[in-house]
Amino acid sequence: MTIEFSKKLAAHPTAIPGVVVYDLPVHGDNRGWFKENWQREKMLALGLPDFGPVQNNISFNEKAGTTRGIHAEPWDKFISVATGRIFGAWVDLREGPSFGSVFTAELDPSQAIFIPRGVGNAFQTLEDNTAYTYLVNDHWSADAQGQYTFLNLADESAAIQWPIPLEQAELSDKDKAHPRLADVVPMPAKKTLVVGANGQLGKALRALYAENASVEFAGRAEFDVTNPEAFTARNWKNYSTVINAAAYTAVDAAETPEGRIAAWSNNVTAVAHLAKTAVEHDLTLVHVSSDYVFDGSLAIHSEDEPLSPLGVYGQTKAAGDAVVSTVPRHYILRTSWVIGEGNNFVRTMASLAARGIEPSVVNDQIGRLTFTDDIAAGIRHLLDTGADYGTYNLTNDGEPQSWADIAKDVYALAGGSRDAVTGVSTAEYFKGKEAAPRPLNSVLDLSKIKASGFAPRAARDGLEAYLAQQSATV
Incomplete structure (x- = not known):
């Protein structure tokens, strides 16, 4: 894995309203690298909402090709890669004119992405031992799962071009069974x-x-x-x-x-x-x-x-x-x-x-x-x-x-x-x-x-x- 060092902190809006990709400055030497993964003052100056994260979660994935399903949670997320590299896919599952909009990108540790409530998040690991981190602004609970909105990874209308074909990837049975876009009930606005x-x-x-x-x-x-x-x-x-x-x-x-x-x-x-x-x-x-x-x-x-x-x-x-x-x-x-x-x-x-x-x-x-x-x-x-x-x-x-x-x-x-x-x-x-x-x-x-x-x-x-x-x- 090659990380681009010393990029300037920068924000890049995407086709999905509210979804923004951030370049993160990573500083490296012969010992490894260091980055400021989340810095509230600097992020707010770039226009990131002051979304108030309360929980930090990490998804560790042992093998390349591990694919996590398209899940839209009832909270905002700030996501970055701690180690490894991913292909990310995001689908707008909120009520409104942007419902069904898709954005994809490859992310390494020098990048992060902000995902508003109701936008489906999925990724596929491109390297072994990849860690995917989430800052979220609500505490996870079993009750909250009832408010999730899901989309099938293979949905034809989203037409996500997965680098590793889904039939060769590692998926959960639950993710395989999620509905197509036509059957998705959009997440209502707050x-x-x-x-x-x-x-x-x-x-x-x-x-x-x-x-x-x-x-x-x-x-x-x-x-x-x-x-x-x-x-x-x-x-x-x-x-x-x-x-x-x-x-x-x-x-x-x-x-x-x-x-x-x-x-x-x-x-x-x-x-x-x-x-x-x-x-x-x-x-x-x-x-x-x-x-x-x-x-x-x-x-x-x-x-x-x-x-x-x-x-x-x-x-x-x-x-x-x-x-x-x-x-x-x-x-x-x-x-x-x-x-x-x-x-x-x-x-x-x-x-x-x-x-x-x-x-x-x-x-x-x-x-x-x-x-x-x-x-x-x-x-x-x-x-x-x-x-x-x-x-x-x-x-x-x-x-x-x-x-x-x-x-x-x-x-x-x-x-x-x-x-x-x-x-x-x-x-x-x-x-x-x-x-x-x-x-x-x-x-x-x-x-x-x-x-x-x-x-x-x-x-x-x-x-x-x-x-x-x-x-x-x-």
Whole structure:
């Protein structure tokens, strides 16, 4: 065996998405050779996913011609040759357009290959005493074998040109009996779990992902985020992402003794359970936050503004943000003045307009509406594009308005008079009432989300569409 020494560490993508061959620097002298088989920092710099290996396995093969079957496991693998030489064959057995794609190559100790979950791995030894090593990011178990996907080594559609014909090679009886590609059930993609799926945002996400079988929805009955047992009862190995659409949002009730407990339970303790689960199982956690994490003293709020909540609700949302920010793969979406399916300000104003009532509405709180359809679309955008993890402001766009301005727009769109709405200050409106403190300026800077390629629609357009939809369903 001849090994090429002193190659530069390099990555070579293949025809199968996510499968990458790596050149490994091998240093040799009269005593033998040495290589860095796995070096996380350097590999990540080359674009290798931070896949978190937890187990190292070695397959030793005494004779040339030993052929190991095409097995797709439910975990990622980083494979290299410790000694000897192999002909490797990899077949994409995942659901999707690349199903059935094939890549083959000869590997010696100066090379390695990354194999994502669901891609079938097989090899044939070309030399005696060949050792094939695997770094995997899940612990092997007998139960996991039930999630394997297999392909017959002799499958005609894959048409792998084995250097040593299979009839002359050493195979196991099990590998000989594996199905042809036409009979293979593709390995499904890891799932996305939406918790709080019966709330306003949850319903918008249900509509957006209605045709996507890999997105699973759980209301409180199916997954109670405040119950620790809900987290231990689920097999998180089957998931890649959790979208947290659950929250306690009763701003004024949060100031009561009972409400304070409920707000902290839902917005902090439950979020801590989600964050811990995401870290332990390498999940992406999507979390929805609020303008209430700020005191409203600035005219416009950027993502990196220091947190300064005024009331209990805002304090719990700020604490939840801090918890989620510790998850390596996280998106925090800060919103304001959320409008979706269910009771909300816009529906209330439309109802008052229809009944000819002339309301007094706060005119010194300034912000933008955020329609749940747009939050859902922003979430999908970040996930689909693989945008940088972190915090993003996401509201609808357009000129900031007061609640009174929005109420006047609703009245006009509903066929009423803008003059029917009277503006009053926050202090006047809540005089003599038990109410939580509110930020007066809730305008969020949208530069970052726009730079990611997502363009929120104008709040006015969202309002018109929302009212038209409400009218059509009455």
